[in-house]
Amino acid sequence: MLGSGLATGCISVNAPSEPIVIELNINITQEVIYRLAADAGNTIDENADIF
Incomplete structure (x- = not known):
């Protein structure tokens, strides 16, 4: 059993050749809605x- 575990090979991890790009599209509307609610209350x- 020990010999079968050693014969499975190895794992290699390489860094990507291009940079990792993360695009964040965040819509912030809480402040606008709060202001409209305050104006409506007034x-x-x-x-x-x-x-």
């Missing part, structure tokens, strides 16, 4: 009679 407070 509008409702200022015009409570029409709601």
